[in-house]
Amino acid sequence: MGSCLSLKTRALGGVRQGVYVFDVDGVLIDAEERLKEALRRVGAGAVSSPRELRPRLRSRFWRVFLSEELLAYDRPREVGIRLLLDRLQRGRVIVLTGRPSRLRRATLAELERAGVPIKKVELVMRPPRDVRRDYVFKADVLRQLAGVAEVHDDEVEVLRAARRIHPRARLYLHRGDGYALLNP
Numbered sequence: 001m002g003s004c005l006s007l008k009t010r011a012l013g014g015v016r017q018g019v020y021v022f023d024v025d026g027v028l029i030d031a032e033e034r035l036k037e038a039l040r041r042v043g044a045g046a047v048s049s050p051r052e053l054r055p056r057l058r059s060r061f062w063r064v065f066l067s068e069e070l071l072a073y074d075r076p077r078e079v080g081i082r083l084l085l086d087r088l089q090r091g092r093v094i095v096l097t098g099r100p101s102r103l104r105r106a107t108l109a110e111l112e113r114a115g116v117p118i119k120k121v122e123l124v125m126r127p128p129r130d131v132r133r134d135y136v137f138k139a140d141v142l143r144q145l146a147g148v149a150e151v152h153d154d155e156v157e158v159l160r161a162a163r164r165i166h167p168r169a170r171l172y173l174h175r176g177d178g179y180a181l182l183n184p
Helices: 032-041 055-065 069-073 078-088 101-113 134-143 156-165
Strands: 018-022 091-100 121-126 148-153 170-175 178-182
Touching: 018 078, 032 055, 032 069, 069 101, 078 091, 078 148, 078 170, 078 178, 091 101, 091 134, 101 121, 134 148, 134 156, 148 156, 156 170
Parallel strands: 018 091, 018 148, 091 121, 148 170
Antiparallel strands: 170 178
16 A cells, blocks of 8 residues: 555544545446446447456456546546545545556546545555455455544445444445445
């Protein structure tokens, strides 16, 4: 992860602040059109999820889906942006994404266009050549964070891992235009 992420919770006026963790795709950004376009470009036919693809085609799909060119299909996800802006008033916000670090500049620009004050959040991205499942990568990062108050993600597996690591954290599953608070 490097030195860009200070893993201890900051103190403000002697009071510990909570850490609020947000995913990008499916939480802050609606990537549904990018998903459809990537599936179309790899010739996936009627398939609606990359999980349904054969391994070779799935690998090609991820290269296309995670291309800078296709980020143009993304749209801000208003509910996620509103929650992030609110949490900035409460503590430290970390944007934790499975996007590869080669998309850092494009991701920061996209988040800024969506209304995220990028100088006030910390962006943690997948390092080069890291091909682990999203929930494994994110769990490794979450283990290094203290004081996690909330985790916002669109994948149940990520939230299950977060529950094991931070049992007191509130977990938000984002879907469509809304979200659900998962019970402990």
